[in-house]
Amino acid sequence: xxxxxxxxxxxxxxxxxxxxxxxxxxxxxxxxxxxxxxxxxxxxxxxxxxxxxxxxxxxxxxxxxxxxxxxxxxxxxxxxxxxxxxxxxxxxxxxxxxxxxxxxxxxxxxxxxxxxxxxxxxxxxxxxxxxxxxxxxxxxxxxxxxxxxxxxxxxxxxxxxxxxxxxxxxxxxxxxxxxxxxxxxxxxxxxxxxxxxxxxxxxxxxxxxxxxxxxxxxxxxxxxxxxxxxxxxxxxxxxxxxxxxxxxxxxxxxxxxxxxxxxxxxxxxxxxxxxxxxxxxxxxxxxxxxxxxxx
Amino acid sequence: xxxxxxxxxxxxxxxxxxxxxxxxxxxxxxxxxxxxxxxxxxxxxxxxxxxxxxxxxxxxxxxxxxxxxxxxxxxxxxxxxxxxxxxxxxxxxxxxxxxxxxxxxxxxxxxxxxxxxxxxxxxxxxxxxxxxxxxxxxxxxxxxxxxxxxxxxxxxxxxxxxxxxxxxxxxxxxxxxxxxxxxx
Numbered sequence: 001x002x003x004x005x006x007x008x009x010x011x012x013x014x015x016x017x018x019x020x021x022x023x024x025x026x027x028x029x030x031x032x033x034x035x036x037x038x039x040x041x042x043x044x045x046x047x048x049x050x051x052x053x054x055x056x057x058x059x060x061x062x063x064x065x066x067x068x069x070x071x072x073x074x075x076x077x078x079x080x081x082x083x084x085x086x087x088x089x090x091x092x093x094x095x096x097x098x099x100x101x102x103x104x105x106x107x108x109x110x111x112x113x114x115x116x117x118x119x120x121x122x123x124x125x126x127x128x129x130x131x132x133x134x135x136x137x138x139x140x141x142x143x144x145x146x147x148x149x150x151x152x153x154x155x156x157x158x159x160x161x162x163x164x165x166x167x168x169x170x171x172x173x174x175x176x177x178x179x180x181x182x183x184x185x186x187x188x189x190x191x192x193x194x195x196x197x198x199x200x201x202x203x204x205x206x207x208x209x210x211x212x213x214x215x216x217x218x219x220x221x222x223x224x225x226x227x228x229x230x231x232x233x234x235x236x237x238x239x240x241x242x243x244x245x246x247x248x249x250x251x252x253x254x255x256x257x258x259x260x261x262x263x264x265x266x267x268x269x270x271x272x273x274x275x276x277x278x279x280x281x282x283x284x285x286x287x288x289x290x291x292x293x294x295x
Numbered sequence: 296x297x298x299x300x301x302x303x304x305x306x307x308x309x310x311x312x313x314x315x316x317x318x319x320x321x322x323x324x325x326x327x328x329x330x331x332x333x334x335x336x337x338x339x340x341x342x343x344x345x346x347x348x349x350x351x352x353x354x355x356x357x358x359x360x361x362x363x364x365x366x367x368x369x370x371x372x373x374x375x376x377x378x379x380x381x382x383x384x385x386x387x388x389x390x391x392x393x394x395x396x397x398x399x400x401x402x403x404x405x406x407x408x409x410x411x412x413x414x415x416x417x418x419x420x421x422x423x424x425x426x427x428x429x430x431x432x433x434x435x436x437x438x439x440x441x442x443x444x445x446x447x448x449x450x451x452x453x454x455x456x457x458x459x460x461x462x463x464x465x466x467x468x469x470x471x472x473x474x475x476x477x478x479x
Binding site: 015016018019020021022023024046047048049051052053054055056057058059060061062065066069109112113114115158162163164172173196197198200201202203205206207208210213214243244246247281282284 | 335371372416425451
Protein backbone atom coordinates (compact mmCIF):
# COMPACT_ATOMS: atom_id res chain seq x y z
CA UNK A 1 0.00 0.00 0.00
CA UNK A 2 1.32 3.38 -0.93
CA UNK A 3 1.19 5.98 1.77
CA UNK A 4 0.36 9.40 0.44
CA UNK A 5 3.12 11.80 1.28
CA UNK A 6 1.94 14.76 3.35
CA UNK A 7 2.66 18.22 2.00
CA UNK A 8 5.50 19.58 4.07
CA UNK A 9 6.08 23.29 3.80
CA UNK A 10 8.99 25.20 5.30
CA UNK A 11 7.88 28.04 7.53
CA UNK A 12 9.80 31.31 7.47
CA UNK A 13 7.99 33.56 9.95
CA UNK A 14 10.40 36.49 9.81
CA UNK A 15 11.04 38.84 12.72
CA UNK A 16 7.81 40.83 12.91
CA UNK A 17 5.37 37.96 13.44
CA UNK A 18 7.23 35.70 15.90
CA UNK A 19 6.23 35.62 19.57
CA UNK A 20 7.13 38.76 21.49
CA UNK A 21 7.14 40.90 18.34
CA UNK A 22 4.96 43.71 17.09
CA UNK A 23 2.72 41.51 14.93
CA UNK A 24 2.79 38.18 16.74
CA UNK A 25 -0.96 37.68 16.24
CA UNK A 26 -0.35 37.24 12.52
CA UNK A 27 2.05 34.35 13.18
CA UNK A 28 -0.25 32.90 15.84
CA UNK A 29 -3.30 32.90 13.57
CA UNK A 30 -1.35 31.52 10.57
CA UNK A 31 -0.21 28.58 12.72
CA UNK A 32 -3.67 27.97 14.28
CA UNK A 33 -5.28 27.88 10.82
CA UNK A 34 -2.58 25.54 9.53
CA UNK A 35 -3.15 23.17 12.48
CA UNK A 36 -6.87 23.14 11.65
CA UNK A 37 -6.84 22.74 7.87
CA UNK A 38 -3.20 22.26 6.85
CA UNK A 39 -0.84 22.21 5.13
CA UNK A 40 1.71 21.28 7.76
CA UNK A 41 4.22 24.06 8.44
CA UNK A 42 7.70 23.26 9.70
CA UNK A 43 9.85 26.16 10.88
CA UNK A 44 13.17 26.51 9.05
CA UNK A 45 15.76 25.93 11.75
CA UNK A 46 17.83 28.98 12.74
CA UNK A 47 16.46 31.31 10.08
CA UNK A 48 17.72 34.90 10.11
CA UNK A 49 16.22 38.31 9.31
CA UNK A 50 15.84 38.98 5.55
CA UNK A 51 17.20 42.50 6.10
CA UNK A 52 13.90 44.05 4.98
CA UNK A 53 13.92 47.62 3.57
CA UNK A 54 16.93 48.69 5.59
CA UNK A 55 19.24 46.21 3.85
CA UNK A 56 18.05 46.66 0.27
CA UNK A 57 17.89 50.44 0.69
CA UNK A 58 21.54 50.65 1.67
CA UNK A 59 23.45 47.54 0.54
CA UNK A 60 22.24 45.27 -2.26
CA UNK A 61 24.76 42.49 -1.73
CA UNK A 62 24.06 42.31 2.00
CA UNK A 63 20.32 42.28 1.36
CA UNK A 64 20.69 39.44 -1.13
CA UNK A 65 22.98 37.38 1.11
CA UNK A 66 20.76 37.73 4.20
CA UNK A 67 17.73 36.55 2.22
CA UNK A 68 19.50 33.77 0.34
CA UNK A 69 20.90 32.24 3.56
CA UNK A 70 17.31 31.34 4.46
CA UNK A 71 16.59 29.86 1.04
CA UNK A 72 19.77 27.77 1.27
CA UNK A 73 18.78 26.54 4.74
CA UNK A 74 15.39 25.52 3.34
CA UNK A 75 17.13 23.65 0.51
CA UNK A 76 19.41 21.95 3.03
CA UNK A 77 16.42 20.65 4.99
CA UNK A 78 14.75 19.38 1.83
CA UNK A 79 11.84 21.78 1.51
CA UNK A 80 10.38 22.26 -1.97
CA UNK A 81 8.20 25.18 -0.89
CA UNK A 82 8.43 27.72 1.89
CA UNK A 83 5.78 30.03 3.30
CA UNK A 84 6.77 33.58 4.25
CA UNK A 85 3.56 35.19 5.59
CA UNK A 86 5.20 38.63 5.85
CA UNK A 87 5.19 40.14 2.32
CA UNK A 88 8.37 42.10 3.04
CA UNK A 89 10.09 38.75 3.63
CA UNK A 90 8.45 36.91 0.74
CA UNK A 91 9.21 39.77 -1.65
CA UNK A 92 12.84 40.02 -0.51
CA UNK A 93 13.35 36.25 -0.74
CA UNK A 94 11.84 36.03 -4.23
CA UNK A 95 13.77 39.05 -5.56
CA UNK A 96 17.04 37.77 -4.06
CA UNK A 97 16.48 34.30 -5.51
CA UNK A 98 15.99 35.86 -8.94
CA UNK A 99 18.95 38.22 -8.57
CA UNK A 100 21.40 35.38 -7.88
CA UNK A 101 19.89 33.28 -10.67
CA UNK A 102 20.44 36.15 -13.13
CA UNK A 103 23.94 37.16 -11.99
CA UNK A 104 26.72 34.58 -11.76
CA UNK A 105 29.12 36.91 -9.98
CA UNK A 106 26.56 37.94 -7.37
CA UNK A 107 25.71 34.27 -6.83
CA UNK A 108 29.37 33.44 -6.22
CA UNK A 109 29.80 36.35 -3.81
CA UNK A 110 26.62 35.44 -1.93
CA UNK A 111 27.51 31.75 -1.66
CA UNK A 112 30.90 32.81 -0.35
CA UNK A 113 29.31 35.11 2.24
CA UNK A 114 26.71 32.61 3.49
CA UNK A 115 29.14 29.66 3.22
CA UNK A 116 26.43 27.51 1.63
CA UNK A 117 25.43 26.66 -1.93
CA UNK A 118 22.23 28.05 -3.40
CA UNK A 119 20.50 26.03 -6.11
CA UNK A 120 17.36 28.12 -6.34
CA UNK A 121 14.79 25.35 -6.65
CA UNK A 122 12.70 26.29 -3.61
CA UNK A 123 9.40 28.02 -4.31
CA UNK A 124 8.55 30.91 -1.98
CA UNK A 125 4.87 31.43 -1.23
CA UNK A 126 3.11 34.41 0.30
CA UNK A 127 0.16 33.68 2.59
CA UNK A 128 -2.58 34.39 0.05
CA UNK A 129 -0.86 32.05 -2.41
CA UNK A 130 -0.67 29.31 0.21
CA UNK A 131 -4.38 29.59 0.98
CA UNK A 132 -5.34 29.71 -2.70
CA UNK A 133 -3.12 26.72 -3.56
CA UNK A 134 -3.88 24.47 -0.61
CA UNK A 135 -6.83 25.58 1.50
CA UNK A 136 -9.85 26.73 -0.51
CA UNK A 137 -11.52 23.28 -0.50
CA UNK A 138 -10.69 22.80 3.19
CA UNK A 139 -12.23 26.18 4.06
CA UNK A 140 -15.43 25.25 2.20
CA UNK A 141 -15.55 21.84 3.91
CA UNK A 142 -14.59 22.78 7.45
CA UNK A 143 -16.17 26.19 7.77
CA UNK A 144 -18.32 26.31 10.91
CA UNK A 145 -19.41 29.93 11.07
CA UNK A 146 -20.59 32.41 8.47
CA UNK A 147 -20.39 36.10 9.32
CA UNK A 148 -23.55 38.12 9.08
CA UNK A 149 -23.34 41.18 6.81
CA UNK A 150 -19.62 41.68 7.32
CA UNK A 151 -18.20 44.00 4.68
CA UNK A 152 -14.45 43.67 4.24
CA UNK A 153 -12.06 45.91 2.31
CA UNK A 154 -9.13 43.73 1.23
CA UNK A 155 -5.93 45.72 1.51
CA UNK A 156 -2.95 44.21 -0.31
CA UNK A 157 -0.43 47.02 0.04
CA UNK A 158 2.73 47.03 -2.07
CA UNK A 159 4.82 43.99 -1.47
CA UNK A 160 2.42 41.16 -2.33
CA UNK A 161 2.02 42.31 -5.92
CA UNK A 162 4.98 44.50 -6.84
CA UNK A 163 7.24 44.23 -8.78
CA UNK A 164 4.82 42.12 -10.88
CA UNK A 165 7.47 40.93 -13.36
CA UNK A 166 9.40 39.26 -10.54
CA UNK A 167 6.63 38.17 -8.18
CA UNK A 168 4.13 37.00 -10.82
CA UNK A 169 1.31 37.09 -8.32
CA UNK A 170 -2.18 38.47 -9.00
CA UNK A 171 -2.99 41.75 -10.74
CA UNK A 172 -0.75 44.61 -9.53
CA UNK A 173 -3.45 47.27 -9.97
CA UNK A 174 -6.59 45.37 -8.99
CA UNK A 175 -5.72 42.12 -7.20
CA UNK A 176 -8.53 39.71 -6.33
CA UNK A 177 -7.00 36.81 -4.39
CA UNK A 178 -7.76 38.16 -0.91
CA UNK A 179 -11.27 39.18 -1.97
CA UNK A 180 -11.85 35.58 -3.10
CA UNK A 181 -10.78 34.28 0.31
CA UNK A 182 -13.04 36.84 2.01
CA UNK A 183 -15.90 35.60 -0.16
CA UNK A 184 -15.07 31.94 0.61
CA UNK A 185 -15.53 32.50 4.33
CA UNK A 186 -18.88 34.16 3.71
CA UNK A 187 -18.01 37.83 4.22
CA UNK A 188 -18.76 40.50 1.62
CA UNK A 189 -15.77 41.94 -0.29
CA UNK A 190 -15.98 45.70 -0.76
CA UNK A 191 -14.98 47.28 -4.06
CA UNK A 192 -12.57 50.13 -3.33
CA UNK A 193 -9.69 52.01 -4.90
CA UNK A 194 -6.86 51.84 -2.37
CA UNK A 195 -6.17 48.07 -2.50
CA UNK A 196 -2.53 48.49 -3.47
CA UNK A 197 -1.71 52.00 -2.27
CA UNK A 198 1.33 52.31 -0.05
CA UNK A 199 0.90 52.79 3.74
CA UNK A 200 4.39 54.21 4.18
CA UNK A 201 5.71 50.87 5.40
CA UNK A 202 9.03 51.21 7.16
CA UNK A 203 8.72 54.99 7.68
CA UNK A 204 6.58 54.42 10.76
CA UNK A 205 9.33 55.63 13.11
CA UNK A 206 11.54 57.76 10.88
CA UNK A 207 8.87 59.71 8.96
CA UNK A 208 5.73 59.19 10.99
CA UNK A 209 4.14 62.20 9.26
CA UNK A 210 4.26 60.43 5.89
CA UNK A 211 2.71 57.28 7.38
CA UNK A 212 -0.10 59.29 8.99
CA UNK A 213 -1.01 60.95 5.70
CA UNK A 214 -0.95 57.74 3.66
CA UNK A 215 -2.84 55.67 6.24
CA UNK A 216 -5.41 58.43 6.67
CA UNK A 217 -6.10 58.27 2.91
CA UNK A 218 -6.41 54.47 3.00
CA UNK A 219 -8.71 54.38 6.05
CA UNK A 220 -10.86 57.13 4.58
CA UNK A 221 -11.29 55.30 1.28
CA UNK A 222 -12.22 52.02 3.02
CA UNK A 223 -14.72 53.67 5.36
CA UNK A 224 -16.29 55.68 2.54
CA UNK A 225 -16.65 52.45 0.54
CA UNK A 226 -18.73 51.06 3.42
CA UNK A 227 -16.23 48.59 4.89
CA UNK A 228 -16.79 47.31 8.45
CA UNK A 229 -13.17 46.20 8.68
CA UNK A 230 -10.00 46.11 6.60
CA UNK A 231 -8.31 42.76 5.94
CA UNK A 232 -4.54 42.65 5.57
CA UNK A 233 -1.79 40.08 5.04
CA UNK A 234 1.19 42.24 6.01
CA UNK A 235 2.52 43.09 9.49
CA UNK A 236 3.65 46.55 8.45
CA UNK A 237 0.32 47.46 6.86
CA UNK A 238 -1.35 46.17 10.00
CA UNK A 239 0.87 48.10 12.39
CA UNK A 240 0.46 51.35 10.49
CA UNK A 241 -3.30 51.07 10.04
CA UNK A 242 -4.10 49.64 13.49
CA UNK A 243 -1.72 51.50 15.81
CA UNK A 244 -1.85 54.93 14.22
CA UNK A 245 -5.60 55.61 14.23
CA UNK A 246 -5.46 57.65 17.45
CA UNK A 247 -2.69 59.82 16.11
CA UNK A 248 -4.54 60.27 12.81
CA UNK A 249 -7.57 61.49 14.72
CA UNK A 250 -5.38 64.20 16.27
CA UNK A 251 -3.55 65.13 13.08
CA UNK A 252 -6.42 64.98 10.60
CA UNK A 253 -9.37 65.49 12.90
CA UNK A 254 -11.14 62.36 11.78
CA UNK A 255 -11.97 59.46 14.09
CA UNK A 256 -12.02 56.08 12.39
CA UNK A 257 -12.07 53.20 14.88
CA UNK A 258 -12.18 50.61 12.09
CA UNK A 259 -10.81 47.14 12.98
CA UNK A 260 -7.80 45.95 10.96
CA UNK A 261 -7.80 42.15 10.81
CA UNK A 262 -5.40 39.66 9.34
CA UNK A 263 -6.92 37.43 6.65
CA UNK A 264 -5.68 34.46 8.72
CA UNK A 265 -7.76 35.70 11.67
CA UNK A 266 -10.87 35.88 9.48
CA UNK A 267 -10.28 32.32 8.26
CA UNK A 268 -9.74 31.25 11.88
CA UNK A 269 -13.02 32.84 13.00
CA UNK A 270 -14.86 31.04 10.19
CA UNK A 271 -13.31 27.78 11.43
CA UNK A 272 -14.54 28.68 14.95
CA UNK A 273 -11.02 28.79 16.41
CA UNK A 274 -11.83 31.46 18.98
CA UNK A 275 -10.59 35.06 18.83
CA UNK A 276 -8.15 34.82 21.76
CA UNK A 277 -6.42 31.71 20.42
CA UNK A 278 -5.97 33.68 17.17
CA UNK A 279 -4.37 36.57 19.05
CA UNK A 280 -7.15 39.04 18.29
CA UNK A 281 -6.88 40.56 21.78
CA UNK A 282 -3.51 41.99 20.73
CA UNK A 283 -4.94 44.63 18.42
CA UNK A 284 -5.06 48.34 19.25
CA UNK A 285 -8.48 48.86 17.65
CA UNK A 286 -11.02 46.56 19.24
CA UNK A 287 -12.04 43.66 16.98
CA UNK A 288 -15.22 42.78 18.88
CA UNK A 289 -17.54 43.93 16.08
CA UNK A 290 -15.81 41.54 13.65
CA UNK A 291 -15.85 38.65 16.14
CA UNK A 292 -19.52 39.26 16.91
CA UNK A 293 -20.43 39.13 13.24
CA UNK A 294 -19.42 35.45 13.35
CA UNK A 295 -21.72 34.66 16.30
CA UNK B 296 14.22 75.03 -10.69
CA UNK B 297 17.53 76.33 -12.03
CA UNK B 298 20.44 73.93 -12.30
CA UNK B 299 23.72 74.70 -13.98
CA UNK B 300 24.93 71.96 -16.30
CA UNK B 301 28.51 72.01 -17.53
CA UNK B 302 30.30 69.78 -20.02
CA UNK B 303 32.16 68.31 -17.06
CA UNK B 304 28.94 66.72 -15.87
CA UNK B 305 27.67 65.83 -19.32
CA UNK B 306 30.85 63.93 -20.06
CA UNK B 307 31.18 62.35 -16.60
CA UNK B 308 30.90 58.64 -15.94
CA UNK B 309 28.05 58.96 -13.46
CA UNK B 310 25.29 57.69 -15.76
CA UNK B 311 27.48 54.82 -16.88
CA UNK B 312 28.39 53.90 -13.32
CA UNK B 313 24.74 53.89 -12.25
CA UNK B 314 23.85 51.77 -15.25
CA UNK B 315 26.60 49.29 -14.56
CA UNK B 316 25.73 48.91 -10.89
CA UNK B 317 21.96 48.71 -11.38
CA UNK B 318 21.66 47.07 -14.78
CA UNK B 319 19.11 49.78 -15.57
CA UNK B 320 19.30 51.67 -18.86
CA UNK B 321 18.34 55.20 -17.75
CA UNK B 322 18.53 56.45 -21.35
CA UNK B 323 15.22 54.69 -22.03
CA UNK B 324 13.34 57.22 -19.89
CA UNK B 325 11.55 59.81 -22.07
CA UNK B 326 10.33 61.88 -19.11
CA UNK B 327 6.60 61.16 -19.35
CA UNK B 328 6.25 61.63 -15.59
CA UNK B 329 4.08 58.60 -14.93
CA UNK B 330 6.38 57.56 -12.05
CA UNK B 331 5.88 60.92 -10.39
CA UNK B 332 2.12 60.87 -10.98
CA UNK B 333 1.74 57.62 -9.08
CA UNK B 334 4.33 58.21 -6.35
CA UNK B 335 2.65 58.31 -2.91
CA UNK B 336 5.50 60.31 -1.36
CA UNK B 337 6.13 62.78 -4.23
CA UNK B 338 4.41 65.51 -2.19
CA UNK B 339 7.29 65.47 0.31
CA UNK B 340 10.18 65.16 -2.16
CA UNK B 341 12.57 67.94 -3.13
CA UNK B 342 12.85 66.57 -6.67
CA UNK B 343 10.28 64.43 -8.45
CA UNK B 344 11.24 60.84 -9.32
CA UNK B 345 11.42 61.64 -13.05
CA UNK B 346 13.75 64.56 -12.26
CA UNK B 347 16.08 62.20 -10.41
CA UNK B 348 16.30 60.07 -13.55
CA UNK B 349 17.00 63.21 -15.57
CA UNK B 350 19.85 64.05 -13.17
CA UNK B 351 21.35 60.63 -13.79
CA UNK B 352 20.93 60.98 -17.57
CA UNK B 353 22.74 64.33 -17.48
CA UNK B 354 25.49 63.21 -15.11
CA UNK B 355 24.34 65.49 -12.29
CA UNK B 356 25.78 63.33 -9.56
CA UNK B 357 25.66 65.79 -6.68
CA UNK B 358 22.03 66.75 -7.33
CA UNK B 359 20.95 63.11 -7.42
CA UNK B 360 22.99 61.85 -4.47
CA UNK B 361 22.27 64.78 -2.13
CA UNK B 362 18.53 64.79 -2.82
CA UNK B 363 16.03 64.07 -0.05
CA UNK B 364 13.98 62.18 -2.64
CA UNK B 365 16.16 59.07 -2.65
CA UNK B 366 15.60 58.66 1.12
CA UNK B 367 11.89 59.44 0.94
CA UNK B 368 11.22 56.74 -1.66
CA UNK B 369 9.22 54.14 0.26
CA UNK B 370 10.15 51.33 -2.18
CA UNK B 371 6.48 50.72 -2.96
CA UNK B 372 7.54 50.01 -6.57
CA UNK B 373 4.46 51.66 -8.10
CA UNK B 374 6.77 53.60 -10.46
CA UNK B 375 8.56 50.50 -11.77
CA UNK B 376 5.22 48.72 -12.19
CA UNK B 377 3.74 51.50 -14.32
CA UNK B 378 6.76 52.72 -16.31
CA UNK B 379 5.94 52.42 -20.04
CA UNK B 380 9.66 52.07 -20.83
CA UNK B 381 10.30 49.45 -18.14
CA UNK B 382 12.82 51.59 -16.30
CA UNK B 383 13.16 50.10 -12.82
CA UNK B 384 12.96 53.40 -10.96
CA UNK B 385 12.50 52.02 -7.44
CA UNK B 386 15.47 49.73 -7.93
CA UNK B 387 17.46 52.71 -9.24
CA UNK B 388 16.73 54.51 -5.97
CA UNK B 389 18.38 51.63 -4.07
CA UNK B 390 21.58 52.08 -6.08
CA UNK B 391 21.54 55.87 -5.63
CA UNK B 392 21.11 55.48 -1.85
CA UNK B 393 24.05 53.09 -1.75
CA UNK B 394 26.23 55.50 -3.73
CA UNK B 395 25.07 58.45 -1.65
CA UNK B 396 26.24 56.70 1.55
CA UNK B 397 29.52 55.60 -0.02
CA UNK B 398 30.32 59.15 -1.14
CA UNK B 399 29.21 60.71 2.15
CA UNK B 400 26.59 62.78 0.31
CA UNK B 401 23.45 61.65 2.16
CA UNK B 402 21.15 64.59 2.87
CA UNK B 403 21.32 65.47 6.59
CA UNK B 404 17.65 66.50 6.57
CA UNK B 405 16.70 62.83 6.20
CA UNK B 406 19.02 61.66 8.96
CA UNK B 407 16.09 59.95 10.73
CA UNK B 408 15.53 57.59 7.82
CA UNK B 409 19.22 56.73 7.53
CA UNK B 410 19.66 56.25 11.29
CA UNK B 411 16.63 53.94 11.33
CA UNK B 412 18.18 51.75 8.62
CA UNK B 413 21.46 51.64 10.55
CA UNK B 414 19.78 50.75 13.87
CA UNK B 415 17.78 48.05 12.11
CA UNK B 416 20.85 46.49 10.52
CA UNK B 417 22.87 46.73 13.75
CA UNK B 418 20.22 44.60 15.42
CA UNK B 419 20.38 42.00 12.63
CA UNK B 420 24.17 42.00 12.79
CA UNK B 421 24.19 41.48 16.54
CA UNK B 422 21.35 38.98 16.97
CA UNK B 423 20.65 37.51 13.52
CA UNK B 424 17.10 38.76 13.87
CA UNK B 425 15.40 42.02 14.79
CA UNK B 426 14.90 42.67 18.45
CA UNK B 427 12.41 45.47 18.06
CA UNK B 428 12.74 46.92 21.54
CA UNK B 429 16.53 47.17 21.34
CA UNK B 430 16.46 48.45 17.79
CA UNK B 431 13.96 51.12 18.87
CA UNK B 432 16.14 51.96 21.84
CA UNK B 433 19.21 52.49 19.66
CA UNK B 434 17.24 54.59 17.18
CA UNK B 435 15.72 56.81 19.87
CA UNK B 436 19.07 57.31 21.60
CA UNK B 437 20.61 58.45 18.33
CA UNK B 438 17.64 60.60 17.34
CA UNK B 439 16.49 61.98 20.72
CA UNK B 440 14.10 64.43 19.08
CA UNK B 441 11.91 61.48 18.07
CA UNK B 442 11.86 60.08 21.60
CA UNK B 443 8.54 61.65 22.52
CA UNK B 444 6.81 60.63 19.31
CA UNK B 445 5.71 57.16 20.28
CA UNK B 446 4.81 57.71 23.91
CA UNK B 447 1.29 56.38 23.39
CA UNK B 448 2.11 53.44 21.15
CA UNK B 449 5.28 52.14 22.85
CA UNK B 450 3.89 51.40 26.34
CA UNK B 451 0.71 49.93 24.83
CA UNK B 452 2.82 47.57 22.74
CA UNK B 453 4.75 46.52 25.82
CA UNK B 454 1.58 45.84 27.79
CA UNK B 455 0.21 43.69 24.96
CA UNK B 456 3.41 41.64 24.92
CA UNK B 457 4.28 42.97 21.47
CA UNK B 458 7.77 44.03 22.47
CA UNK B 459 10.10 41.62 24.19
CA UNK B 460 12.99 42.52 26.49
CA UNK B 461 14.72 39.29 25.51
CA UNK B 462 16.77 39.70 22.35
CA UNK B 463 15.85 37.27 19.55
CA UNK B 464 19.25 35.59 19.19
CA UNK B 465 19.87 32.85 16.63
CA UNK B 466 22.48 30.11 16.88
CA UNK B 467 24.10 31.19 13.63
CA UNK B 468 24.90 34.69 14.90
CA UNK B 469 28.54 34.31 13.88
CA UNK B 470 27.54 33.21 10.39
CA UNK B 471 25.39 36.33 10.08
CA UNK B 472 28.24 38.50 11.36
CA UNK B 473 30.48 37.01 8.68
CA UNK B 474 27.84 37.88 6.05
CA UNK B 475 28.05 41.52 7.20
CA UNK B 476 31.86 41.40 7.09
CA UNK B 477 31.93 39.96 3.57
CA UNK B 478 29.28 42.30 2.22
CA UNK B 479 30.80 45.58 3.38
